[in-house]
Amino acid sequence: MITAQPATGVIDDLRLMAALNYAARGWKIFPVHNPVLSASRPASCSCGKENCNSIGKHPRTKNGFQDATTDAEIIREWWERWPGANVAIPTGKVNGIIVLDEDLKHGGDQSLQEQIEKHGDLPFTIRAITGGGGSHTFFKHPGEAVPNSVGEDGWLKLAGLDIRGDGGYVCASPSQHASGRRYAWDDGQAPDEVELAPLPAWIMNRLRARLAPKPALTDQSPDQKGRYWLGQALAKAAPGSRNNVCLWMACQLRDNGVREDDAERIAREYAARVPQGSAPFTDHEAVSTVQSAYKTRARGPASRPPHGIRAHHTPLQPDQAEDQAYIIEDPAPLRLAEHYIDATARTNTGEITLRRYRQSFWRFSAGAYRQVSDETEDAGIYQHLDKLSTPKRNKEGSPTGDTVPLTVKAAVVREVRLALPSSGLLVDSSMPMPHWLDGRKSPNAADIVAFRNGLLDTSDYTQTGKTSLMPATPAWFKLRALSIRFRPSRRVSIVVGDG
Numbered sequence: 001m002i003t004a005q006p007a008t009g010v011i012d013d014l015r016l017m018a019a020l021n022y023a024a025r026g027w028k029i030f031p032v033h034n035p036v037l038s039a040s041r042p043a044s045c046s047c048g049k050e051n052c053n054s055i056g057k058h059p060r061t062k063n064g065f066q067d068a069t070t071d072a073e074i075i076r077e078w079w080e081r082w083p084g085a086n087v088a089i090p091t092g093k094v095n096g097i098i099v100l101d102e103d104l105k106h107g108g109d110q111s112l113q114e115q116i117e118k119h120g121d122l123p124f125t126i127r128a129i130t131g132g133g134g135s136h137t138f139f140k141h142p143g144e145a146v147p148n149s150v151g152e153d154g155w156l157k158l159a160g161l162d163i164r165g166d167g168g169y170v171c172a173s174p175s176q177h178a179s180g181r182r183y184a185w186d187d188g189q190a191p192d193e194v195e196l197a198p199l200p201a202w203i204m205n206r207l208r209a210r211l212a213p214k215p216a217l218t219d220q221s222p223d224q225k226g227r228y229w230l231g232q233a234l235a236k237a238a239p240g241s242r243n244n245v246c247l248w249m250a251c252q253l254r255d256n257g258v259r260e261d262d263a264e265r266i267a268r269e270y271a272a273r274v275p276q277g278s279a280p281f282t283d284h285e286a287v288s289t290v291q292s293a294y295k296t297r298a299r300g301p302a303s304r305p306p307h308g309i310r311a312h313h314t315p316l317q318p319d320q321a322e323d324q325a326y327i328i329e330d331p332a333p334l335r336l337a338e339h340y341i342d343a344t345a346r347t348n349t350g351e352i353t354l355r356r357y358r359q360s361f362w363r364f365s366a367g368a369y370r371q372v373s374d375e376t377e378d379a380g381i382y383q384h385l386d387k388l389s390t391p392k393r394n395k396e397g398s399p400t401g402d403t404v405p406l407t408v409k410a411a412v413v414r415e416v417r418l419a420l421p422s423s424g425l426l427v428d429s430s431m432p433m434p435h436w437l438d439g440r441k442s443p444n445a446a447d448i449v450a451f452r453n454g455l456l457d458t459s460d461y462t463q464t465g466k467t468s469l470m471p472a473t474p475a476w477f478k479l480r481a482l483s484i485r486f487r488p489s490r491r492v493s494i495v496v497g498d499g
């Protein structure tokens, strides 16, 4: 007799084997219910409930994903107790993974296609075809909080595309779906076959956009917004700063979503009401100022006064000294970039450990420079900027002595990243490698081999037998280091030159 499904015992073993395999690679897992299939009736759930609305997907254990473990003994017990149980993998910080869940029932295929057309293919990473015919694409957890997102109501805001993040979970191969199909790793994209890729930038951007504070004026009509900024501008303007203030107002209107023709109308009113000096401020000047502001893309709402009408900053009080490092007077991207480098990429002795080379960032670690993705730098920049504050100012632009947290938006993070190479970082892609970044002539960089415990000058070693190591230094630019320690007691034969 031929059966549509392999014998139950084999499948049960496969589930246990898969569960143990995931646990062996460090993923905590837990059992969930499984569908019960019948030729004569629609699939039901092993929980036995008539109208179970989560067939084969809800936890077998009391605390669900919180019970997840890598303990082989517990896992064996679970599958002895519930031999048919599906295997679930918690997503989020606990396993260091984020899953993009494409749900065909809700149009996930179309949403995903649109994103791919806009931003390019998803990176090559762990990926499964789900029992429902959609997909699970796995990414490396970025380190910051990643809440779940479900459909258009979630922070991803895309129909049929969910994010399984902190506190979520997914069923994994060879779990069975209510459709009867099994979850299966895509060709060449099983956990053992490919590394996790970082979250694509468009997903990171949506994740962070959800954190950006809502503009204070968001629920006001364009006209109310216009009146508000006009009032602010008129209060600030003086004969010598009419043009500056007009530009500042135009930028606020633009960044707060006021349409350009409305902004022009407001600017004309500004021109009529602004204090007149020896020469009038004309409609024409006001309107062309608006037009030039609207030529630049909106940067998101901000309310800082413009340069030139800012009062001098009073020195910080002594009791604020400790926080001083995190109060930044001028939050321009380049200043923020310099602050970020000082905080995250400088040794005690002042050497820079972050470099730009071949269009990529490289950070010094374990004796050599390692490539860092833009997404990783963005995450670092975000975390750093999130700690910064700027001096609070009153309407006249004078500091009040208080500080306000910096508003960190995805666009700001990006601007800071783009400013990093301008802050004295290595940008010369034609530079030879290995290379002394501090211009050292000797020892010759080409003769240096990096071991885990330091740098060995191989010419010295082969000529004089000198075995002392130089400390690993970020001044030595090399993209590879040996992962072994150098032990002088073990003779090493080193071939130098072309041989």
Ligand SMILES: [Zn+2]
Pocket: 033, 045, 046, 047, 048, 049, 052, 053, 054, 055, 056, 058
């Ligand atoms: Zn159920």
